[in-house]
Amino acid sequence: DVKVTQSSRYLVKRTGEKVFLECVQDMDHENMFWYRQDPGLGLRLIYFSYDVKMKEKGDIPEGYSVSREKKERFSLILESASTNQTSMYLCASSPGLGGYTFGSGTRLTVV
Amino acid sequence: KNEVEQSPQNLTAQEGEFITINCSYSVGISALHWLQQHPGGGIVSLFMLSSGKKKHGRLIATINIQEKHSSLHITASHPRDSAVYICAVYQGAQKLVFGQGTRLTINP
Numbered sequence: 001d002v003k004v005t006q007s008s009r010y011l012v013k014r015t016g017e018k019v020f021l022e023c024v025q026d027m028d029h030e031n032m033f034w035y036r037q038d039p040g041l042g043l044r045l046i047y048f049s050y051d052v053k054m055k056e057k058g059d060i061p062e063g064y065s066v067s068r069e070k071k072e073r074f075s076l077i078l079e080s081a082s083t084n085q086t087s088m089y090l091c092a093s094s095p096g097l098g099g100y101t102f103g104s105g106t107r108l109t110v111v
Numbered sequence: 112k113n114e115v116e117q118s119p120q121n122l123t124a125q126e127g128e129f130i131t132i133n134c135s136y137s138v139g140i141s142a143l144h145w146l147q148q149h150p151g152g153g154i155v156s157l158f159m160l161s162s163g164k165k166k167h168g169r170l171i172a173t174i175n176i177q178e179k180h181s182s183l184h185i186t187a188s189h190p191r192d193s194a195v196y197i198c199a200v201y202q203g204a205q206k207l208v209f210g211q212g213t214r215l216t217i218n219p
Contacts, residue, residue, distance in 0.1 A: 009151075009152075031205050033205075033207075037152075040211070042197075042209045042210065042211045042212060043197070043199075043207075043209040045206075045207070048205055050205060088152055090152070090154060092154075094205065096205075099156075099159055100144065100156055100207065101156065102146070102153065102154035102155070102156070103153065104151070104152060104153035105151075105152030105153055105154070107152065
């Protein structure tokens with residue numbers, strides 16, 4: 001089974017901190033995604049990557065950046081965390097053709 | 112209006128009941144996913160389908176491409192089926208569009 005592993009289930013950070021959320025997949029998928037999920041808004045795409053060192057903005061990239069130095073790892077970076085970035089963050093990977101595998105999610109609280 | 116609409120938003124039923132969750136979409140798609148999210152957050156892909164019907168255990172998913180509509184059915188529902196069920200449509204170019212989710216609660 002494909003596994004998508006997110007490094008933390010729960011995270012509490014202070015306003016202004018730089019925050020790294022890590023995601024690792026073990027099935028050599030080309031495509032990786034970061035979503036955030038908020039009540040009433042569903043899942044929204046922040047960034048995705050279709051190859052090493054490649055990235056594309058999703059629907060809500062403001063306040064975030066990403067890094068993909070190796071195929072298996074896709075990092076989401078909050079340069080200066082703010083309270084409105086308190087959310088559930090979900091990573092996913094896909095080999096293409098629409099098949100997706102999601103991670104367990106990281107619930108981030110910014111205080 | 113959202114591109115993907117699910118109904119109902121919340122559903123409470125008794126154990127053993129037959130459950131139906133509906134998904135309508137307004138865009139052209141390559142495939143449709145049904146996802147399950149348990150408390151705690153992790154999302155599991157239940158089905159990906161682009162036509163017809165798929166069955167896995169007590170779960171059945173159908174799609175009507177002409178009517179832009181899909182349904183997820185659960186037969187002989189059980190409290191462990193309690194979760195949020197999310198419909199997502201794949202438009203190609205790695206773009207998934209998600210519905211708002213249906214919160215299902217099955218009471219013993």
